[in-house]
Every structure is written in structure tokens, then in C-alpha cells.
Amino acid sequence: MEILAVEDMTFTYPKCSKPAVDGVSFTVDSGSFIVLCGATGSGKSTLLRMLKRELSPLGELSGEVRFCGKPLAELSERSAAADIGFVMQSPEQQIVTDKVWHELAFGLENLGVPQSDIARRTAEMASYFGIGAWYGKDTSELSGGQKQLLSLASVLVMQPKLLILDEPTAQLDPIAAADFIATLKRLNQELGLTIIMAEHRLEDVVPVCSRLMVMENGRLIANAPAEEVIVSLRERPDILCGMPAASRLYAKLEEQGRSPLSVRDGRKYIEENFFNSVRAVKVEKSEVSSTPALEYKDVYFRYSKNSPDILSGLELKVYKGEIFCMLGGNGSGKTTSLKAAAGLVKAYSGSIKVFGKKLKDYKNRSLYRECLAFLPQDVQTVFLKNTVKEELDEVGADISGFPFDFSGLMDKHPYDLSGGQQQLTALAKVLAAKPKLLLLDEPTKGLDASAKLEFMGVLRKLRENGTTVVVVTHDVEFAALCADRCALFFGGQIVSAGGPAEFFSENSFYTTSISRMTRGIFDNAVTVEAAVELCRLNGRRNGSVSDKKPTSA
Amino acid sequence: MRSFSEYNPIVIAVFFFSVAGVVMFSVNPAFSSVSLAGAVLLFTVMNGRKRLKLHLWLFTLFIILALANPLVSHNGRTVLFVLNDNPVTLEALLYGVNSAAMLVGTIYWFSSFTHIMTAEKLLYITGAFSPKISLVLSMALRFVPMFRTQAKKVSDAQKAMGLFKEDSIIDDIRGYMRIFSILITWALENGITTADSMTARGYGIGRRTVFSRFRFTAADIVFLAVNIILLGVCSFGGMNMHFSFYPDITLSAEKIPAIAGTSAYILLVLMPVIIETEVTVKWKYLQSKI
Structure with missing residues (x-):
């Protein structure tokens, strides 16, 4: 079922000649997990904010956004606030109150939900997210990852149908970011929550998304499952450089087909397609002085x-x-x-x-x-x-x-x-x-x-x-x-x-993911470039497109 | 089985204002001595042997206050001795002791009060009067530590960049002023995101409810009722007791209201101690059964 439809949306900020979002159309089925990527300034944030009425910037707008079949402007205030959840980038600044429990209750308080319901829903959310242990803490004591998880939970407590996230992991370290993305994946799979997420750290998120959208200069230049998008963008190293290592490797070696996304699939791809008689590339030892x-x-x-x-x-x-x-x-x-x-x-x-x-x-x-x-x-x-x-x-x-x-x-x-x-x-x-x-x-x-x-x-x-x-x-x-x-x-x-x-x-x-992918196949490949070079040196198992014949099998 | 500090904050606040109010609005050695004794007792029950320093400080304060009055005020009939041509009277000394007891007792009450009343409980009480003020306070409490951490971060960053180039105070002050000015910009910038985050979650669309983790239980209602009854008896007794120090120490009181009032005050003051003791005893009993 279609939950969101954007039709030919063009948006220009006041005093700007160029539109920030230019003729974008897409639809979102309920239960899908969509990742939106693109360089800084490509209009991702603006597009996402246009989908959340309270945060829409002022400017010249044409086109239409429909949420559950209704134009966004016609939603009731209550439904606009509760049904579309929005999580922002900064973990520090989107937290409003001083206590964790109060932050969780904040949205429900605004909706005028009775006390007993708030108690039940915050408790439920806290146990689902494992927040129970720090439920009574001050929000200022939390780590960045915990803060971001709290922001997510305090939006979800309002039971949104659509969750929009604007680079939520940008300020987190990779471990906290991976945890956060794992939580999103769980929400999507266990609760069937529809998610639209702008992100530039794509390594973890691309393998779990159902569709990948790419924006450039306000236009939507790709909108398809990730495996296909990667192959279609193989001539665009500036966009590919953020993709998972497995797909960057694939894009350098292949011209068509479905790209592997995870380490597991990348490993399978190398094992099935390439010999490994040449195990290691020569590493140039860089000259280092001996004065500390x-x-x-x-x-x-x-x-x-x-x-x-x-x-x-x-x-x-x-x-x-x-x-x-x-x-x-x-x-x-x-x-x-x-x-x-x-x-x-x-x-x-x-x-x-x-x-x-x-x-x-x-x-x-x-x-x-x-x-x-x-x-x-x-x-x-x-x-x-x-x-x-x-x-x-x-x-x-x-x-x-x-x-x-x-x-x-x-x-x-x-x-x-x-x-x-x-x-x-x-x-x-x-x-x-x-x-x-x-x-x-x-x-x-x-x-x-x-x-x-x-x-x-x-x-x-x-x-x-x-x-x-x-x-x-x-x-x-x-x-x-x-x-x-x-x-x-x-x-x-x-x-x-x-x-x-x-x-x-x-x-x-x-x-690195490449090192995990090539463990036991090659000896010291840690970068995509090294792995590509090794694959080319060894040649293909079916022998069709190889730069050099293997010396032994 | 709840200890006193776990009672509803409104009940706790009513209790402390009752006990302190009675002594503050009456000049009555009966009340002030009971108040002082009760306050010290509760403080000791709650803190045990910790914070001995405070006892020492307050004891010194008590002595100073008690002795200061007879040195300044020379009213009263019974002259104890003459100091620098000024008579030091028994009445003035007793007046000093009474007011010292009243003041030190109140300080003890308030230190127990601040110990029990966390910011969260105070917010709950404010929320009962005005939800908006309560939210603003909550945001302020969130903001202060954030501002402090940011200030430390900026000052570290600037130090490592050599902002304070010479070891001179003027240079340091100039540096701190620049840091303060950028912190204001930062705070305003911050405010925009926070405001976005609030509207995104429906702030301002209608009547808010106030959620809190505190409930009114049967025990709270009983405590509050007993508190109010005892307070009533106290005030009745207090109004029928007239105590004056100067020129003579005189007490004009009707017997029954005076005794009733004083005993009611003793009971009132002891309520938290009774609860605490009950809890301790019950725990001991339960533990011995385990």
C-alpha cells in the first residue's frame, strides 16, 4: 500500500535563483526502508523537511505531497505531528528536557494523552529500546549514541506511521552508528515501520534498505534497489565512494548485473569469480625518519x-x-x-x-x-x-x-x-x-x-x-x-x-570490510584498490574478461 | 512500605512548610525547642554519621546567635552581670537561645528538605501550578550542563590554538569574553534545532497534559490528612499561648489547648522519623525471615 506520494515537487528558497528541490516525484510503499543519499547540498535535507509539515521551510513550492492519500496540508495538526516522525542529526540539540523519562513523554504530553496512557507507552518504549536502565537519568549524562537512541524512542512513542531521519548517525562513532542502524532495521522488520533516511555513511545501511534514492543538484537521479543503482552509477566515482566496499569493488570489476552489498556477498563474489594464486600485492615501505x-x-x-x-x-x-x-x-x-x-x-x-x-x-x-x-x-x-x-x-x-x-x-x-x-x-x-x-x-x-x-x-x-x-x-x-x-x-x-x-x-x-572480505583468499588486501588489483592479477575463473592468465589454479 | 523521601513531593513540601511555618510564626520556646530537636533527629536518621561537619557548623552558629542577643539587647529585669557599663540580662539571653533554636532548627529542616527534594520533584510541584513554567524550568535544567560542557570544550580548543598567548590576566579575560560571545551564538543556533524538535513533536497544538513519575497513593492521602489535622491543632494551641520575654518571662495560656498544641506539634515533627523507623524495623524483620 502506498503511504506517501510526492508528485513533481519543486521548491525554491527565497532569494535563490536555483531550486533546492527540482521536479522530484516518487512514491513510498508502506513497510519499505528507503535510503536517500547524495553529496552535501544536494537537497536531501530540504526534501525531507518538505515531507514533515511542521518543519517545511518557507519558499516557493509547486507539486504535491500526499500522505496516506491525503494532501499533506489537509492533515489535522494532531495527525501531522504524530503520524510522521522526524529525527534530526544533532544528538545534543534535539533533546528538549532534562530527564530521560520526560523526554520520552514530551510528545505525548503535547498531544494531551492522559497520564496513565503516557505511563504505559513510555514504559513499553523504554523496554523495547533497553532504555530501562537509564530511564531516570539526566539527559546530559548520556553518550552520543544513547542520546540519538532516546531521540528515536521519543518520536516512536507517538506511534508514527512514517519515520523520517536526517543523517541521524553523522555525529556518532561507527559502533554507536551500527547499533542505531541495527535498531532501525529491527523497527522496520518487526513493526513494519516505513522509514525514509538520509545518510552519507552507507556501508551499514545500504545492505538493509529496500530502495536507494540518489539526489544531485536537487534532482532525483536514481531510485531503485541498491544492487541496481550501484551498477547504473559505475561511471560516477564521486557518488560511489560512499557505498559499501563490496559494491565499490564490484563496480570497478563489472559492467552489469547485481552488485553484492554486504561483506558476506562480496566474499562469495570474489570466491566464485576469481583465482587466488597471487596472494599478496607488494607493499611499498614508506621511508620514516628515526627522530621522534x-x-x-x-x-x-x-x-x-x-x-x-x-x-x-x-x-x-x-x-x-x-x-x-x-x-x-x-x-x-x-x-x-x-x-x-x-x-x-x-x-x-x-x-x-x-x-x-x-x-x-x-x-x-x-x-x-x-x-x-x-x-x-x-x-x-x-x-x-x-x-x-x-x-x-x-x-x-x-x-x-x-x-x-x-x-x-x-x-x-x-x-x-x-x-x-x-x-x-x-x-x-x-x-x-x-x-x-x-x-x-x-x-x-x-x-x-x-x-x-x-x-x-x-x-x-x-x-x-x-x-x-x-x-x-x-x-x-x-x-x-x-x-x-x-x-x-x-x-x-x-x-x-x-x-x-x-x-x-x-x-x-x-x-576494514575489504580485509574481512578477502581474509583467507588474499593476504594483505585492506583497501578496495588493492583488492581490485589482486583480482585483476589473478584473473577470472571462467576466463572471460581477464587481464592476465593465472599461473596456477 | 515507603520511606519518607518516597512520598509524593507535594506531601513532603506541605510537611516541611508546616513544621517550619509553626516555629516561624510563633514566639514560643515550646515549639522552637521541639522543632530543633525534631529537625536534628530527622537529619541524623536520614544521614547517619555522614555530614558531621554540618552539625559542628550549626552548633557554632547556635552559640553565636544565642550569645549575640544579650550583648546587643539590654531589656529584661534579671541582670546577670554588667559588661562595659551595659547590663546583661537573663531574659535577653533566653530570648537569644530561643531565636537561635528557631533559626538553627529551620536550617536543619531546609537541609533535609533540599536533600529530599530533587530538581525533578520541584518541577513536579511547579507543574501542579503551571505546566508551562515547569517545562521552561525543565529545559533550563537541560541547558545549563550543556552550556557548561560547551564552554569547557571551546576554552580547551582555544587554549590549544594559543588564544591565550601570554601569561597575562588581561589577555585571559579578553579571551574569555570572546568565548562567551561565541557561546551565545552557539546557544541561539541550538535553540533553533530544539524549537524544530519541539514543533515536530506537536508542541503547541493543544492542551498539554503533564506527565510525572509521582502518584498520589493512599499513604500520601493519610499522611496529608494527619499533617493537616495536627497543624490545625498546633495553630489552635499556639493562638492560645502567649509567651513574652520582656520585661519578665511570662506565659499566659489555657492549659488544655497549650498541652494539645504542643503534643500535636511533637507528633507532627516526629512523623517522618516514625515512618523511617517503621521501614527500618520492617526490613530488619523481613531480612531475619530470609
């Missing part, structure tokens, strides 16, 4: 007397001119180790040396002048001014050599930029102090795939100029592509470290 830029020696840190150690006996050397990625779970001490190096928290035992000089010997804040810079996770905290230009002028940033064009952004407020633009602006601002050692905390959080590639390019350029970069990240794909060395943090210390190819092929869970 940052050195931790037996460092211990805890927040207060009675709390557990966050860093316990951390030993690490980062050499000059390398990109070093630290990976690890939440609370393993990654971020704290950066803060300790930046002098924001003080280790109670052990020593930290920056370029061979102990931290406490950098007197008068000289550490932050032409030596070390720290870019925090929430880059918005870097901005203090009203326009990008003022931001950059304030610190005297030299952007002429920066491999990114800021000219279009100069007059905008930094808060109005997209995640990727904010990240690069903040980076440019931090680089104004000409640091030789750059510390980055989760720089790829909230970036779409193409922004991530752009950011990687900037980091490589910095390395060429001799800057040492230490990155704390959850993003294994990012680390595999850009690191010279990677390390795994656990329990406040480094448990293993090495070049990305060996590091990720030794890990069996904490590794």
Missing part, C-alpha cells in the same frame, strides 16, 4: 583520585613526518592521550616529549607557537567570529598554499558551513600557527565520503611539507587509506602498532 616528534614514556593519567586510570603506562613514539592513526573503542584513552600531549590534561606519572623536549619545559605557552596544534573533535569550538574571513584573518592564516578553495565561503558564518567545510576551515585556522606536529581528534566524523577524500588529500600534502600528523579515529577505512602507521589503543595503552597493510590484515574484527 612525539614520545610518551610510561604515562599514567586519571581524572580524579578515585576514578580508574584512563592512560596506564602508555609507551609510544611517533616519528617526524608520518601520519600516525590511533584506533580503539570508546573510553580506551585515545582522545585523552592527545589532550595530554596538547597539555590540556596533566599526566600524574611518566613523561611526554614533543620534539625531544619535555612538555613542562615549553614555558609561556610556547608549545602552541610553531610547534604543536590540536584540532578537537567538535570543530565548531574552534570558531569565534561571524564569518570565515574574519576567522582566518584573526589568526593570519595563509590560505594561498592550502589545497582547498575557500573563496565561496568567505562571507558565510562558520556554523552555516557543511561538516566537511567546517573541518577544513578549522584546519586552516589551526595551521596558521605553523605547527610541526598536528593532533587531530576524529576528523572524519560527520564528513561524507567525498569530503573525506578531500581531507585525506590535505593531510598528505601536509606530510609532504614535513608536518607530523597524529590522528585519533574510529574510521578504519580512513586509517587504511591514509596512515603510515596505525596503532590499536586498549585499556589506556597501545597494544599493537604497524603499517596499515600488516596492521589491518592481522586484526580480524577491528579492520
